[in-house]
């Protein structure tokens with residue numbers, strides 16, 4: 101079965117049935133609604149538990165794309181667990197090995213850079229470090245204006261890291277934002293369904 105078949109025939113749902121999915125949300129506010137829409141679809145898969153982890157910026161910043169409180173309300177409305185908001189709350193993800201898969205969606209350039217460099221100064225990064233120590237899959241959905249510039253080296257390091265997988269991504273506006281890459285929201289759940297099995301969906305690069 102090809103990855104495209106996997107995306108189209110609903111196999112991702114089977115793969116995620118009954119799984120506990122951590123979701124690290126970071127401050128790409130323009131893509132937040134897309135992620136929340138996909139999380140709602142994910143929550144409708146039987147037995148799926150959603151464990152949100154909010155970066156400090158997601159917890160406190162209002163922007164033209166929405167208020168900080170809105171993201172929390174949307175997660176609560178879809179039946180996600182109480183969000184993890186601090187480093188001490190995220191740390192037990194390591195010893196308890198409670199997540200089957202963790203996705204960082206949306207994942208900012210900032211969080212990607214810190215993850216690539218082993219920096220753990222917030223709840224999402226703590227969750228990623230704790231989860232990776234258990235050699236379990238981490239899926240990244242990048243959304244960054246500098247992914248093909250200052251952050252390209254970090255993206256490269258993560259592409260070459262064990263147990264790290266990517267949502268397919270592409271240049272969303274090559275003319276006006278020539279170094280920007282954004283994940284394909286339609287491929288988020290199929291990519292997650294394969295990542296939970298330790299597999300990378302292909303192709304990783306797509307054209308918008």
Ligand SMILES: Cc1cc2nc3c(=O)[nH]c(=O)nc-3n(C[C@H](O)[C@H](O)[C@H](O)COP(=O)(O)O)c2cc1C
Pocket residue numbers: 125126127128129130131155156157158163164165207208209210211222243244245
């Ligand atoms: C309105 C708004 C939209 C933003 N969109 C993005 C984005 O799409 N990608 C990105 O990497 N950073 C974006 N940023 C910048 C991040 O929020 C900023 O780098 C922040 O430090 C990220 O912190 P976090 O990764 O801990 O959430 C945006 C900021 C604002 C105010």
